[in-house]
Amino acid sequence: MTWYVASVIMSIRRKDGRQKNIPVYENFILIEEESCEQAISKVKDMAVEEARIASERLTLNDKPAYMFFEGVRKLIKISNPPNIDLDAVPPVSGTELTYSEYLVKNKKQIKKLVQGKSIKLKYID
Structure with a gap:
């Protein structure tokens, strides 16, 4: 596997529908599955359940x-360090879990x- x-993108909304801003969270979920399609299906189920449980006493x-649960923004196949087969060995110290790509104007912005x-x-998606 x-x-x-x-x-996974989640939001918090007032039950009365009145709010100026909507808090949005991007959660990163580690998952093991046979295919991308199965991973997305499984993580959707997990996120819906998380939202249900979190909503019980939420204010x-x-x-x-x-x-x-707003949706799955992206799914990334993770990368183990060189010389370690990702499908044979679970994630280890040094495994790249996710990444983001940006464009900035200059070195000052990077700092x-x-x-x-x-x-x-x-943000490059």
């Missing part, structure tokens, strides 16, 4: 709320990104 990381700004500061960038 193959190991994947699924990028947003002291108002009743619920968690909503700010590394420091966790706000910058404008283009």
Whole structure:
């Protein structure tokens, strides 16, 4: 079987439907399955169940709320370090689980990104 990381998008919404902003979370779920299709199906089921459980007593700004599974943004086949067969050996220390690609204007923006500061960038999906 193959190991994947699924990028799952969840949101929190007030039950009365009134809110200025919607908190959105991107969760990264490690999953082992035979194929991409099976991995996506399994992670969707897991996310729906997580949203159901999380919604039981959830509030947003002291108002009743619920968690909503928005969808799977992407699925990545993970990469073990060189010389380790990913299908024969489970993830180990050094396994690349996910990655993101950005375009920035200059080196100064890269430094700010590394420091966790706000910058404008283009996210390549």
